[in-house]
Amino acid sequence: EAGVTQFPSHSVIEKGQTVTLRCDPISGHDNLYWYRRVMGKEIKFLLHFVKESKQDESGMPNNRFLAERTGGTYSTLKVQPAELEDSGVYFCASSLTTYNEQFFGPGTRLTVL
Amino acid sequence: KQEVTQIPAALSVPEGENLVLNCSFTDSAIYNLQWFRQDPGKGLTSLLLIQSSQREQTSGRLNASLDKSSGRSTLYIAASQPGDSATYLCAVPLDQTGANNLFFGTGTRLTVIP
Numbered sequence: 001e002a003g004v005t006q007f008p009s010h011s012v013i014e015k016g017q018t019v020t021l022r023c024d025p026i027s028g029h030d031n032l033y034w035y036r037r038v039m040g041k042e043i044k045f046l047l048h049f050v051k052e053s054k055q056d057e058s059g060m061p062n063n064r065f066l067a068e069r070t071g072g073t074y075s076t077l078k079v080q081p082a083e084l085e086d087s088g089v090y091f092c093a094s095s096l097t098t099y100n101e102q103f104f105g106p107g108t109r110l111t112v113l
Numbered sequence: 114k115q116e117v118t119q120i121p122a123a124l125s126v127p128e129g130e131n132l133v134l135n136c137s138f139t140d141s142a143i144y145n146l147q148w149f150r151q152d153p154g155k156g157l158t159s160l161l162l163i164q165s166s167q168r169e170q171t172s173g174r175l176n177a178s179l180d181k182s183s184g185r186s187t188l189y190i191a192a193s194q195p196g197d198s199a200t201y202l203c204a205v206p207l208d209q210t211g212a213n214n215l216f217f218g219t220g221t222r223l224t225v226i227p
Contacts, residue, residue, distance in 0.1 A: 031213065042117070043202070045214035056214055091156065098213050099144060106156035
């Protein structure tokens with residue numbers, strides 16, 4: 001069974017540009033999470049989907065970040081416009097139910113120049 | 114707010130040694146605790162999940178314990194091998210209905226010397 005996949009693995013963009021990250025959860029997992037790690041800091045929660053609904057988006061840093069999960073399958077995280085402080089590694093995770101073990105993808109390394 | 118601390122930040126041991134990694138958390142209202150490993154440039158691999166009702170969980174050479182009341186967990190690795198070299202992270206969610214956002218520690222970077 002395929003694990004959580006993320007695309008792209010790396011993205012380098014200039015300040016002010018737009019970037020869209022994609023996450024494909026494990027098939028059948030209703031719960032999908034986004035996290036990020038900025039340089040030297042711990043991994044921090046961004047938001048949680050249950051199917052296509054946003055269950056918790058308390059970790060989203062500001063309105064430049066937009067997450068969607070149309071149809072309750074894959075999810076996208078758009079950053080528009082990107083700022084220097086958005087650089088980091090963005091992880092996606094999924095779980096079968098809300099209180100189950102979370103499985104993480106390999107992450108997308110975003111560099112904003 | 115939940116804060117997770119991992120000590121030590123880095124650990125270097127010779128192959129074959131048994132070792133213990135520590136994790137502490139400030140809010141004991143958790144319903145589980147998860148240990149992960151992360152290899153350089155890779156994602157997180159789930160190692161063990163301990164439910165709040167459990168005191169320990171074992172998988173192969175790994176044993177994780179949980180003392181919820183004192184806000185502590187330990188990950189014991191027996192007979193360490195060079196392939197165990199990685200960063201080990203612990204993470205806890207808060208016991209809120211419908212919430213499962215994980216709070217992570219900064220990790221312990223383990224090096225096992227052949």
